[in-house]
Amino acid sequence: MTNSDVDVVGGGGGIGGLANAYALATEGHSVRVLERAPEFAEVGAGLQLAPNATRILRDWGLLDEVLAAGVSPRRMVFKDALDGAVLTHLAFDDAFAQRYRAPYVVIHRSDLLTILVRACERAGVDLVPSCAVEGVSADGDGAVVHSAHGDHRAELVIAADGLHSTLRATLSDDVPICSGYVAYRGAFPVARLDRRLGRDELNDITVYIGPGCHLVHYPLRRGEIFNTVAVFASPAYRRGEQEWGGPEELDDAFADACADVKEGLGSLWRDRRWPMYDRLPIPRWVHGRLALTGDAAHPMLQYLA
Template identity: 75%
Template sequence: MNSASAPVDVVVAGGGIGGLSTAYALARSGRSVRVLEREPEFTEVGAGLQMAPNATRILAGWGLLDEVLHAGVAPCRLLFKDVLDGAELTHLDLDDAFVRRYGAPYVVIHRSDLLAILTRACERAGVALVPDCDVRDVTTEPDGVTVHSAKGDHHGLLAVAADGLHSTLRARFSDDEPICSGYVAYRGAFPVADLGDRIDQNALQDVVCHVGPGCHLVQYPLRRGEMFNTVAVFKSPGYLRGEEDWGGPEELDEVFSGACEEVRAGLGSLWRDRRWAMYDRLPIPNWVDGRLVLTGDAAHPMLQYLAQGACQAIEDAACLATELGGAAPSGWDGAVKRYEAERTGRTARVQANARLWGDIWHVDGVARLLRNELFQQRAPRDYRHVDWLYA
């Protein structure tokens, strides 16, 4: 056997943030791990990513937080404003008191930077990274797995499906399909020096989120403050009309036409040649089929309103590594069932709350006025609505 087909402890299908986090967590605990990635390189498409303390606390335990902080930004506040009139609604300070409460900071980072950090960490830990290797199926045996890929078979004691929203391996657990929300996202990440007065000055140090009827805009700095990230999300009128090609740039301008000047200026910081339709799936109770387990978006794809997609994938990785612990392979069947029992309820709650939070952001009319009043009445040190998520 060559090194690409020799048996390993764990074969991970998918080399995104979830797959590499899982590989690194398991390699740190002494397991031999191979990651199979369908793309030619281990890269991420997209822009900014918010990392809450439930994830950065784990990264700190893995010895990676300093690298993440160096590559990213620790913002001062999460600041919410109204899309239509620009009024400040509420904010959450991300200061020393916040860090003491949750044991780690809130960090914003470019997706590709986080993936590069995880890739380097996996390489240092001896993880075998195999690009351009599309996984087709997994055969499970009582004491192991065979992962069938475009480059032949890979044998291990455990297989982890980390192949994302459109996971082919999830079909082993459910016949469901991704659910389209009808919302579409436009993103952009540009050097601060290139944007001039298109930048809300608060957003150079904060995460600023404007929420409004059927749309929102999020902005924050990246790469030590040298780059600026913008995301605009809206409910597509074309989708509601049943059109096949929906969510184009003309709809972006139409939906945000009534926004305040600050938000309209932010639309100039977007890429207009690409867009991302927003999907999730309903929670499923089973993530384990013998020695095959689901993780990350393959297990619990969620809408982005809580900024928890990557964070929950990192939680998955830490939990799986903990449950496997120092157990002999003969005890892994029980370990993966404990992982499933611990993670399915937690992630289902996050998925449901992400949908609910999106509904709250996007209300109109009297509901918008009531939401704004409730937000403005919130005390800045009121952590009741985030303790369950971050603590």
């Protein structure tokens, strides 16, 4: 079966794929997004949006919604994870706004995804959940995307299917490279935390930097939610063990940290973790009618989030 033609088929409906779809639809193209998951959803943790992202959201007319759903932090404060001393800070003040011509925002990932889903719906994007992309082939002067539910013909195919991209295999046989670092996240309603947060914690992004580890926290959803991320290098991974990055290693990695950081470890989910992967650069992200974008093209190890 070949589904009706569209100008563009996007494989993957995460933040990158929906952003692509919205941009193309508002330029007048017919767009279909095929998403493997049963619904368009994101992990329930925070996301930092620097001015390079918020400037585009403003151009698209979506920044006001993003600001209303997120938090405009006062500062990003860097501290020593061991003794808690302030190392430096970046103020998100008028000078920052003038220099970068857009604000710094932190937002719950699912809030941003909801804004993008609604924007895509308004723009007429055909959003298709539960539809895993399996490959792409050339077809005359177009391309055909193959999925479990049939083929989709398009002029252009955009891969936004993330770090473990299926469509990237069309261009490259490289595989994700494990960094040996693992991230733990947690996002809890402020009212449910068993500790009282200070004014700085509720207004700043705080980044504690230590040897082989860092911990970041910031408020989300107008200050109703508190988001924490801890990242560390796993000794078990370095030793070549199959099981690595478990909660006991999390505690060990921050054993010498200051009291504030140790307290922050209590605001993490312990039943999920995110091993961090990278990829080597490849010579091109475009092949015929296929273009790679987002993590499918250039995943990045995170340091601040």
